[in-house]
Amino acid sequence: MPSMNITMNEPQISNKDTLPPVKAVGLISGGLDSILAARIVKDLGFDVYGVYFAMPWGCCDKTKAIEAAMSIGIKFIVLQLDERYLEIIRNPKHGYGSAINPCVDCRIHMFSRAAQYMRHIGGAFVFTGEVLGQRPMSQLRKSLVRIEQGAGLEGRLLRPLCAQLLEPTILEKEGVIDRSKLLRLSGRSRKEQFTLAQTFHLTAYNQPAGGCLLTDVNFSRRMKDTLEHGYRNFRETVALKWGRHFRISKEFKTILGRDEEENESLIRYAHIDDYIMQLPDQAGPTLLLKGHHPPEDALGVSAGLIQRFSRYKNEAPQNMVYWQVRNKEDRRSVTALSLTDQQLKDMSL
Ligand code: SF4
Known part of the structure; x- marks a missing residue:
């Protein structure tokens, strides 16, 4: 079993005692993995800005995501997906998953926007709750690298749940992030995440059920039809559900x-x-x-x-x-x- 070096109430490694904490931008779906990642980064002494991407066809419950972010005391920002995202679905550079889900391109898009936001607030890195090998398309080692490069985040994309299995980021190399406090989770089992949730007393998070409608074959058929026959704005695609x-x-x-x-x-x-x-x-x-x-x-x-x-x-x-x-x-x-x-x-x- 991979080692889990996280304990509660450990002294935080800080980014220099007298300076304001370094800002980090995390992608927050409200699911357990993203909340665990945010909690780890927060406990390392960073000022965490959680970014939630609003997908009009539903993916993760926004209210639950807000609750989860509040429960660990991080900031919460909502970014809306728009027509640019529809064009990605229409023509993904890295192809589709099981239905019309362009997972690699989807992540590149979201991470690029998170990176923009990071630069906007003067943050130092972006992080996610991804786990190596948990998903077939977007969380294979080569996909993780591709996504990091595609989003223009080389060396500045931290995956705290599996960081010890990946190349160190610039921040780990520079000692801003203590690599020994990061995890080495991999695979589809969620057992260790649930153990960590208990350790952190986390109860408010989105359950994995439901998921992204782009992976649903019926919804995908409707989306494809819309993209083929034209749409006038993003709002119009809401009715597909x-x-x-x-x-x-x-x-x-x-x-x-x-x-x-x-x-x-x-x-x-x-x-x-x-x-x-x-x-x-x-x-x-x-x-x-x-x-x-x-x-x-x-x-x-x-x-x-x-x-x-x-x-x-x-x-x-x-x-x-x-x-x-x-x-x-x-x-x-x-x-x-x-x-x-x-x-x-x-x-x-
Ligand atoms: S499952 Fe949906 S939201 Fe998640 S990466 Fe794939 S396309 Fe994007």
């Missing part, structure tokens, strides 16, 4: 809410050029239609989809009301086309 999605043609796509909450979310996140469609009594799914100037057949198919997922499923074609988000007063009506199971299957994303 809700509802039933159908591509009705190259130009038009619909999303139907599956419950009240999704119906409201679809309206809230709609683009100003999108169309909203509902049953006149709103007793069914709200539908979002994406695409410019939809012709009658696209509107009819959209209406048919609403009917299919409403209580009118087996009844005569119903009329639906629709409007463009930018012009809510101009309400129009369209009659549902009936759709076969095969059509539904072919359109489903």
Whole structure:
């Protein structure tokens, strides 16, 4: 078992007694590994700025991450991913993992932004909770090196949980960081992390469940479709995690809410050029239609989809009301086309 040199209440190695503590920027997902890494770096006497990357499709619970950061007394900053990140998903230099997850490029992007932030606040290094060999794509030794170089952090990217298994950073070489206080964890087992969590009395952290939606095959299919057919802004991709999605043609796509909450979310996140469609009594799914100037057949198919997922499923074609988000007063009506199971299957994303 790898040695774990961490004990609580050990005297902190300090960066020179009278000077303000050296600043370090850590990537904080709120998961156990990132919190352990932050706690170790903090106990070494550094002023820790935790950076959390907000991913609109959900990955790690932000509230839990804030709680975890507060529980160990570090600063917490949220950085939002944006269109640059979508371009990385579209065309990752280092390829995909099991689905549409571009893990190496994703990390390079996040670490580069953390590095920018480090320079902005006058910090000395960036750290993460990565463990050598824990993940197949991004935590192999060669990937760790590639990510460090890609992010422009050569010698300034510390992985406290497995540092003793890696090349020393500049800060370790210069004696600013005491390498003997760092760990040598590797592999997929989390046993030692849980032992450390107990030692540190850490209870507030994100559980590993859920994870990144980019690794989910269904979500990946929708994301791929969006990237292929175009999007107008990052916010638009938020709706990929809700509802039933159908591509009705190259130009038009619909999303139907599956419950009240999704119906409201679809309206809230709609683009100003999108169309909203509902049953006149709103007793069914709200539908979002994406695409410019939809012709009658696209509107009819959209209406048919609403009917299919409403209580009118087996009844005569119903009329639906629709409007463009930018012009809510101009309400129009369209009659549902009936759709076969095969059509539904072919359109489903
Ligand atoms: S799992 Fe998702 S968030 Fe994590 S590195 Fe891969 S793409 Fe990025």
